[in-house]
Amino acid sequence: MGSESVKTLIYLFIVIHAKFICHCESQKPGNVSNSIEQSGIASDEERFIVKKFTVPVDHFNFRLNKTFEIRYLVNDTWQHGKNSPIFLYTGNELYIEDAVGSAAFIYDIAPTFGALIVFAEHRYYGESLPFGNESFSNPENWGYLTSQQALADYVDLIEFLRSNSSMKHSPVITFGGSYGGMLSAWIRMKYPHVIQGAISSSAPVFQFHGIRDCEPYFQVVTSTFEAIDSECPKLIRETWGAIDNITSTDEGRKWLSAQWKLCTPITNKIHIAQLKRWLQRRYTSLAITNDRQSTPSYSEKQINEICTHLKNATEDSDIGILSALGLAVKTFKYFNDECINTADEPIVDQQWTYQVCTELVINLCTDGVRDMFNPEPFNFEEFSEDCQKKFGVTPQPGLACKIYGCSDFNAASNIVFSNGLLDPWHVGGVLRNVSDSVIAVIIPEAAHQFDLAGSHPQDPKSVIEARNIHKTFISKWIEEYREMSKSISL
Known part of the structure; x- marks a missing residue:
């Protein structure tokens, strides 16, 4: 090519x-309420608050002390109780406002779990720019744009959210679609002590040169x-x-x-x-x-x-x-x-x-x-x-597989990979169960990340079943974490 x-x-x-x-059409940057309204779920109490959080430019360099702010959206409408779950959408290659309308499933189920909803913006996208207007003018400034740095941003954000004494033991479930789905799975793989489970929708985690046919x-x-x-x-x-x-x-x-x-x-x-x-x-x-x-x-x-x-x-x-x-x-x-x-x-x-x-070749x-x-x-x-x-x-065509694994996910746990067969990207996804806790959900009647969309009266049966599987595993992961937290505190 x-x-x-x-x-x-x-x-x-x-x-x-x-x-x-x-x-x-893609929503206008910064207009969170427009994004929600067009997804058909808007009300005054369901609007997100835009916040900012300071992260290092380089998480893996002890001598570079530069920082910048990433944006994240918060909705605490349904959050209740101590150590309430955190539902984190791992933002991808978009303004974070644009991700809201494509993941209405999260706020469909948030009332059931009493969850805090957070959408985190990916560094170098939207307004989360490490060097402001100079982020793309100097080739040297590009080097901090990696999935590894983005995942570390999200981990820091989670630690900040958990720094609240009432959320010290809040279970964190990640959600993402497409590249965001890749990030959702990868953050569970790399930081299993921080993330309790991941819903990875339409994620072509194998569609790399040398791994899957083109x-x-x-x-x-x-x-x-x-x-x-x-x-x-x-x-x-x-x-x-x-x-x-x-x-x-x-x-x-x-x-x-x-x-x-x-x-x-x-x-x-x-x-x-x-x-x-x-x-x-x-x-x-x-x-x-x-x-x-x-x-x-x-x-x-x-x-x-x-x-x-x-x-x-x-x-x-x-x-x-x-x-x-x-x-x-x-x-x-x-x-x-x-x-x-x-x-x-x-x-x-x-x-x-x-x-x-x-x-990501x-x-x-x-x-x-x-x-x-x-x-x-x-x-x-x-x-x-x-x-x-x-x-x-x-x-570096083999880098993603070296970092996250491609041929062997046996060491991973608590991930649901969902793929719609109408979606061309499913050919690069996880299509078979890896283990009892790394599950492949195949949705014959779904297109790209359709299972993350909000419920609709005409949803196909296979889509409804997929969402029920998601809810079952989310409930299981949360319960397991809470039981573990109790045993540690005793």
Whole structure:
């Protein structure tokens, strides 16, 4: 996968994850109440308080004494009793406000457990910037952006919360989805004396170069379209060649730019690559958010519309195919009424790009045969060169597995890994029970981290069952910790 494809991979993890929240556009930074309202659970007593907590820039260096503040959101509406549970959402590659709407399950169950709810922001994201406005201007400042440093931030925050005498023995349960799900599991693995259990949803903890194959992800995206219309993947596959053919001439580039009402007319290869990435992101976003809370779901309707337009092409030619696809893309959820902006969507100052270029070398690729996309193999050498150009760093594909383990989770405990089979990311997740306390929950009817969403009358049975499993284990972990705490205090 070359430098252009690396951009596609990065967008798939962060932009689509952001769009998934509430199945709506990403919330505006800092607007916590808006995020809650759009998730359908807002009331005056359910709003979060935004707080800040001071952490070291480097947790593992005794000579660097610099500190900064990370933000966290607190809701104590349902907290009651001494040593009440702490439900901690391990923030990921987003503004922390944006995580609230995607994890309504936490406050669905908080009243039952009398829990304090905390959403912690990941360093270098949102407003938790170690060097303020200079955090990304100097290459030397990037080095403290690692999952290990972020986990240490969360541990310090937990210790601070427990410093209250009434919470000294509060059990801590972590929750997270996607990269946040990886963090939720990893913090339990690395700090089992601090974290009593973890719910890790849609976490591709194995989707690293050299551990899992790179092809299955886009094969699942393709199968989502195929399940709705068996002819669709073949038709979409034909559009890539049609784009290449049409954009090979000035006349064709002008025609496509006008026909699709592109905000930026196609004039060079960069624009063509951007257009293809834009389409790939849209298709993949529909697969990731293809939940079954309604029948048909928004994604099913959108996919069906794309397929119908392609099948109804007025002529069997490049112009006919792209005219039909143009009608389809104008119905996309993110379409600007005036024009289609295919420019690469801004990733928050390239933070996630940096993480993938260092310790989290996630690999995705396409072959154009078993999937409906352009053939793009994962080329580690090109990927590494691109990371060197961007940040002056060399990827370490085995680092995440060295730190957290990949082939063997037998030493871990008290983790539930949940994966929806409609979610392409499940191919990189834990799909089998590791032990009696490291459990894999497979949800046939769920898309990306759907089990963390708030309950809905039309929730599929498998999603409801998954949430019940979560609650059962959470109750077990809390009870076990309380029994242990009693024995220690005697």
